[in-house]
Amino acid sequence: DTAVSQTPKYLVTQMGNDKSIKCEQNLGHDTMYWYKQDSKKFLKIMFSYNNKELIINETVPNRFSPKSPDKAHLNLHINSLELGDSAVYFCASSQDHLEAFFGQGTRLTVV
């Protein structure tokens, strides 16, 4: 039973499209995150969401928006996709902001 699951695992789309990546956690954690791993393999925090409080990394373009329908879900919406958005996106969750549990990643390719 997967703790943090995200779908799809692979996503290929054209520039200018709008896409979403879904994430669900069954750990009962209070905080969920989105991380981006770019071509240089850096893993960087994009968003943190806890009790309806959203913390945004200032470097994230406003074309990216997280949506949380409930505590167990944090979906990532991306508008007007650009080539530079190609990366692997990881969802994660944690309790007490300590050890984070990660999903398996979504490899987004923008063509």
Add this chain to the structure above:
Amino acid sequence: DQQVKQNSPSLSVQEGRISILNCDYTNSMFDYFLWYKKYPAEGPTFLISISSIKDKNEDGRFTVFLNKSAKHLSLHIVPSQPGDSAVYFCAGSGGGADGLTFGKGTHLIIQP
């Protein structure tokens, strides 16, 4: 501005020997450090952590050492096993909701 640095992109160790992975940090506000292990096409998995008030934490074959004055931590794996071959990420946390700050990772290769 890299707040967490892993200066060795790769490390090759013989099976059965000790693997030592190093990590340096610049942010004095970090109060918790974590190591993650990542296999290709999978998400990072938590390995071991250490609070900034400690200098050592051990869990089976894995030990993390923290030298706060040098802003340096290391992960020791002994004995190294073939299944340990993976990318290892060091991360720092300020304890808040800002998430983890990761290093670039070290690719550990265990040779038979």
